[in-house]
Amino acid sequence: MSRFLKVLFPIVMIVALLSINIGSTPDTSEAREAIEVRIFVGVGTGYRAEQQDAQNALADQWNAEHEDIKVVFEFHDNTTARDELLTRVAAGDPPAIVGPAGVRSIYETSNLWADIGDLIDRDAAELNLDDFDTASFNIYKLGDKRIAIPLGVYPSMMFVNETLFKEAGVELPPLEYGAWTWDEVRDLGMQLTRDANGVYLGEEGFDPEKIEVFGYDPFWANFRRSFELFSPTDAGVAIDGDTVTATFNQEAMVQACEWYHQGIYVDHFIPDADTDTAIGTGVSNPFASGRFAMGVSHTWMLGQGMKDAVDAGFADDWNVYPVPTAPNGVTTAPIHADTFAIMADYPHREEAWQVLKWLTSPEVSLVLNQVYGAMPARLSIRNEWEAAMLDLFPQLDFDVIYSALDYLDAPNHEGYMPNYAKAWDTLDRFWGDLRADPELDCPSALDNLNAEVQIIFDEQVAE
Amino acid sequence: MATENLSIPGNTQVAELPRLTPRRLQILWGFLFITPWILGFLMFFLGPMAASFYLSMTDYNIERGGDLHFIGLQHYKDMFSIDIDWVDDGGKPEYRQDDYQTAFNVGALYFGAKDYRFWKSIRVTLLYACLLPFTLTLALILAILTNNQRVPGVTVFRTLFYLPTVIPLVVSSFVFQQILRAKEGWLNLYLLAPLGIKGPQWLQDPDWAIFALGIIGIWGVGRPMLMFLAGLQNVPTELYEAARVDGAGAWRRLTKITLPVISPIILYNLVIGLIDTFQYFVVAYVLTNGRGGNDFSMYFYNLHIYKNAYTYFEMGYASALAWVLMATVVTITALIFRSSSRWVFYSAGAK
Numbered sequence: 001m002s003r004f005l006k007v008l009f010p011i012v013m014i015v016a017l018l019s020i021n022i023g024s025t026p027d028t029s030e031a032r033e034a035i036e037v038r039i040f041v042g043v044g045t046g047y048r049a050e051q052q053d054a055q056n057a058l059a060d061q062w063n064a065e066h067e068d069i070k071v072v073f074e075f076h077d078n079t080t081a082r083d084e085l086l087t088r089v090a091a092g093d094p095p096a097i098v099g100p101a102g103v104r105s106i107y108e109t110s111n112l113w114a115d116i117g118d119l120i121d122r123d124a125a126e127l128n129l130d131d132f133d134t135a136s137f138n139i140y141k142l143g144d145k146r147i148a149i150p151l152g153v154y155p156s157m158m159f160v161n162e163t164l165f166k167e168a169g170v171e172l173p174p175l176e177y178g179a180w181t182w183d184e185v186r187d188l189g190m191q192l193t194r195d196a197n198g199v200y201l202g203e204e205g206f207d208p209e210k211i212e213v214f215g216y217d218p219f220w221a222n223f224r225r226s227f228e229l230f231s232p233t234d235a236g237v238a239i240d241g242d243t244v245t246a247t248f249n250q251e252a253m254v255q256a257c258e259w260y261h262q263g264i265y266v267d268h269f270i271p272d273a274d275t276d277t278a279i280g281t282g283v284s285n286p287f288a289s290g291r292f293a294m295g296v297s298h299t300w301m302l303g304q305g306m307k308d309a310v311d312a313g314f315a316d317d318w319n320v321y322p323v324p325t326a327p328n329g330v331t332t333a334p335i336h337a338d339t340f341a342i343m344a345d346y347p348h349r350e351e352a353w354q355v356l357k358w359l360t361s362p363e364v365s366l367v368l369n370q371v372y373g374a375m376p377a378r379l380s381i382r383n384e385w386e387a388a389m390l391d392l393f394p395q396l397d398f399d400v401i402y403s404a405l406d407y408l409d410a411p412n413h414e415g416y417m418p419n420y421a422k423a424w425d426t427l428d429r430f431w432g433d434l435r436a437d438p439e440l441d442c443p444s445a446l447d448n449l450n451a452e453v454q455i456i457f458d459e460q461v462a463e
Numbered sequence: 464m465a466t467e468n469l470s471i472p473g474n475t476q477v478a479e480l481p482r483l484t485p486r487r488l489q490i491l492w493g494f495l496f497i498t499p500w501i502l503g504f505l506m507f508f509l510g511p512m513a514a515s516f517y518l519s520m521t522d523y524n525i526e527r528g529g530d531l532h533f534i535g536l537q538h539y540k541d542m543f544s545i546d547i548d549w550v551d552d553g554g555k556p557e558y559r560q561d562d563y564q565t566a567f568n569v570g571a572l573y574f575g576a577k578d579y580r581f582w583k584s585i586r587v588t589l590l591y592a593c594l595l596p597f598t599l600t601l602a603l604i605l606a607i608l609t610n611n612q613r614v615p616g617v618t619v620f621r622t623l624f625y626l627p628t629v630i631p632l633v634v635s636s637f638v639f640q641q642i643l644r645a646k647e648g649w650l651n652l653y654l655l656a657p658l659g660i661k662g663p664q665w666l667q668d669p670d671w672a673i674f675a676l677g678i679i680g681i682w683g684v685g686r687p688m689l690m691f692l693a694g695l696q697n698v699p700t701e702l703y704e705a706a707r708v709d710g711a712g713a714w715r716r717l718t719k720i721t722l723p724v725i726s727p728i729i730l731y732n733l734v735i736g737l738i739d740t741f742q743y744f745v746v747a748y749v750l751t752n753g754r755g756g757n758d759f760s761m762y763f764y765n766l767h768i769y770k771n772a773y774t775y776f777e778m779g780y781a782s783a784l785a786w787v788l789m790a791t792v793v794t795i796t797a798l799i800f801r802s803s804s805r806w807v808f809y810s811a812g813a814k
Contacts, residue, residue: 083773090525090778109776111526209646274645274667277752345528422775429754436667436757455562 040095042081096352099340103414114342117146148339152374154298155404163316164293189215189269192293215269219286223431228413230256231330249450257442273435288314303373335408419460519782538783544577583759584767602684606691625685636749672760687732694728723808
């Protein structure tokens with residue numbers, strides 16, 4: 001090869017490589033005009049396959065009617081969604097809107113959200129603020145910052161597998177709030193627990209190593225939600241001005257700890273963490289496995305897996321019942337709440353706000369709440385939501401569901417904590433230890449936990 | 464330097480330009496061709512390392528974004544802040560600082576630390592590292608067995624032993640989660656129960672968690688086995704013949720011929736194994752759902768980094784942890800290489 005070609009060849013290769021990157025820029029003249037508003041779904045509900053079609057259809061409807069703003073729902077599995085979101089934030093590529101996001105997601109990352117108080121005030125008439133449930137509207141006020149318009153709320157109830165009750169010959173729970181206690185749940189749970197040979201707990205030959213049906217399971221729960229059912233004061237976080245005191249070792253918390261721990265290792269009507277995980281693996285939701293007679297959960301269970309479980313063959317009779325009353329005489333039905341929030345670093349705030357208003361409009365939020373299983377925060381569409389839910393689940397007792405709002409937890413169990421992420425992680429670690437350590441001594445373990453959480457609180461307060 | 468005098472007729476003399484000799488031209492072309500690699504190295508390796516080192520000296524928190532402050536070596540001080548208390552009356556230890564918590568105790572001697580999880584993660588990682596010699600020994604045994612051509616179907620065995628290494632680690636972790644379940648796990652149910660042995664709670668009991676991870680580690684002996692096999696096949700056979708003639712038995716041939724000749728492979732597997740141990744993360748994360756097991760029994764160092772970075776958003780502190788890990792791995796590797804002159808034999812005399 002001549003010297004000229006030896007010199008020319010590598011130059012041509014380098015130019016070719018560079019031109020591939022420069023020359024391949026697509027014609028974005030049309031895309032430059034339409035601002036893309038990406039909605040990050042997955043930190044809460046909404047990411048499941050059966051939920052995506054309806055959301056994508058809404059996006060198509062918006063995009064057909066708007067040329068200046070393009071809406072895209074992006075779905076991320078819940079187990080990795082938070083990490084993916086934070087990675088994008090750290091990389092400077094935040095999505096426009098995140099949701100549905102629960103109270104925890106919002107408080108955990110409170111600095112990530114845009115303050116839209118001025119936009120809410122500006123468009124108050126269009127939003128029709130009187131149509132919103134006041135309690136849920138105030139959940140998203142972080143100090144002076146207003147970060148979201150509520151979308152839906154998820155009251156909690158006792159999900160009861162009535163077929164298992166009938167098989168055991170046990171009377172169903174009462175339908176009135178305040179009519180039963182956690183001690184009675186324990187008694188019923190023990191009557192409903194049976195082993196693989198069909199022998200019930202308490203009968204001769206019962207094998208605790210091969211339990212097929214458990215009387216109660218705290219499925220998909222965490223420390224704060226599980227313990228909130230025992231009505232602790234201030235959800236364990238006492239706020240007095242700038243002073244924040246952890247109270248996770250108060251009496252109600254000790255009672256909760258001992259109830260769960262005894263239920264697993266002494267009375268055997270609650271599965272331990274290992275068994276719970278095994279049963280929950282491979283099923284759309286643990287309640288639909290048919291192996292739990294009772295369990296407290298929220299209305300998002302209705303949108304997340306129950307329909308598919310029923311379609312897939314879950315034929316047991318089931319319904320919702322009031323949560324029991326705690327030993328201290330107070331009944332608490334912890335509530336979850338979802339919303340969409342605009343990310344503070346997203347550059348097109350006005351466009352994102354237009355989409356946010358659309359998401360929380362009566363027509364669109366009705367569809368979304370049905371998909372997510374949420375009770376609409378907008379009062380005007382609750383009847384339609386109820387009718388749609390009854391179409392899916394005719395047996396649902398809506399008196400129980402609506403009455404649960406009278407017992408919601410305030411402050412919310414997912415509410416503010418200093419150094420939120422670290423504190424939450426520490427509390428959830430305890431929840432795992434409780435369900436896996438037969439030797440755990442609740443009073444001293446909670447004392448240690450409380451001391452550790454107080455240190456975590458003080459780290460942020462000191463900054 | 465060969466130069467050419469360039470001068471404009473009648474006036475000034477231009478500076479002398481170095482002439483491009485063929486040697487110099489060759490060097491320039493070489494640099495030109497490795498420029499893409501250099502750019503990649505700077506952008507994706509050295510650059511992020513420098514950024515990470517800087518961030519390790521700031522209070523960078525993802526949530527606060529650009530609002531970060533230089534704090535010097537504070538993170539490193541927090542990491543290594545410890546206190547010791549002797550408690551011989553069954554009471555609780557009292558440390559100098561209120562925010563210190565017990566990392567571990569040796570009898571009545573309690574060690575408290577500002578970041579007690581840091582010390583727990585080191586303890587767990589070092590415990591797991593103690594299993595490395597057993598894993599390498601097993602790999603060597605399997606390599607010796609599969610090096611014997613007289614074993615029927617030896618190539619099939621080699622394939623089977625290596626096959627697990629090509630299965631994604633996450634998938635195999637989920638499978639082992641089922642195998643190691645206390646009540647319905649296949650190990651306890653189908654292997655130990657028929658022998659009348661009540662299997663432990665492999666993943667729940669802190670005393671058995673490391674052994675459970677050791678069992679999972681056996682799944683990955685294929686790679687070091689393959690390296691040992693390659694080394695064994697390069698041992699000169701005349702050495703064995705000469706040894707047999709001299710009356711050396713199997714054990715002496717193993718210890719006096721095989722092990723010295725494959726000692727470079729042992730060094731390689733040891734170093735790679737230690738690096739993998741200090742980077743252990745996926746299995747522990749999957750098995751414990753990121754929790755690190757009961758009583759921190761599977762709370763590895765990398766899990767601690769992950770928690771600080773992506774759960775607590777403390778990227779600055781996580782960067783500092785990462786640099787401590789790097790320094791530790793480099794130090795240990797250097798010590799191993801330094802010691803290798805005493806036990807590694809290179810047949811050509813090279814080091």
